[in-house]
Amino acid sequence: MTAPTTFRERLFVPWWGWPLPLAAAALLAAEIHMGFPGVRSWLPYLVTVPLALLLLWRMGSTKVEVSGGELRVGQAHVPVDLLGEVEVFDAKTKRKAMGPNLDPMAFVTHRGWVGPMVKITLTDPADPTPYWLFSVRSPEKLVAALKG
Incomplete structure (x- = not known):
């Protein structure tokens, strides 16, 4: 099941x-x-x-999903227990996150027609990716799903 x-x-x-x-x-x-x-x-x-x-x-087929103890963004997935700090950017503040503050090693899934963005740091020391930065329409619901 x-x-x-x-x-x-x-x-x-x-x-x-x-x-x-x-x-x-x-x-x-x-x-x-x-x-x-x-x-x-x-x-x-x-x-x-x-x-x-x-x-x-x-x-428009990209999906953001939390199920089975994993966060999935498109084809990528990571266990929820390896996720650290969550930061939410609105449509106006995501420009800095996508511009001068963007780490080239980060996993990014950006959709210009979606306003908010979420940045989630990874706590896995073996993973070279420092954080995931991706578009999501309901960041508050995503944060609640990750905590719950």
Whole structure:
């Protein structure tokens, strides 16, 4: 039997992030169509628009989850007992965490359309990663799940 999930969040791309890439894909297809008229004129639309849809879906498929005694961010996971101090950044203060204060060895999963960010230090001396820095929409719920 699997352990219960105490926190789960998907960092999906919001509705306002979809029209511009889809319009750009359609315009690119139209430009290719103008250069190669004829029977194959539908081919650029068949390639670029689904490719843009796939890219948007893939960008929004990242999950943040606490379950089974582990924190999972995307494909990465770490046991909760190896986590140290938790620091929450709002949309305005995350700029410093992502800029001059960012350690190059840190694990980072940033989604620009998600405002808050969480920084969690790792206490594992064998792990060269000093901390995880990742986007999350509900940082308070995540912190509560990590403590509980």
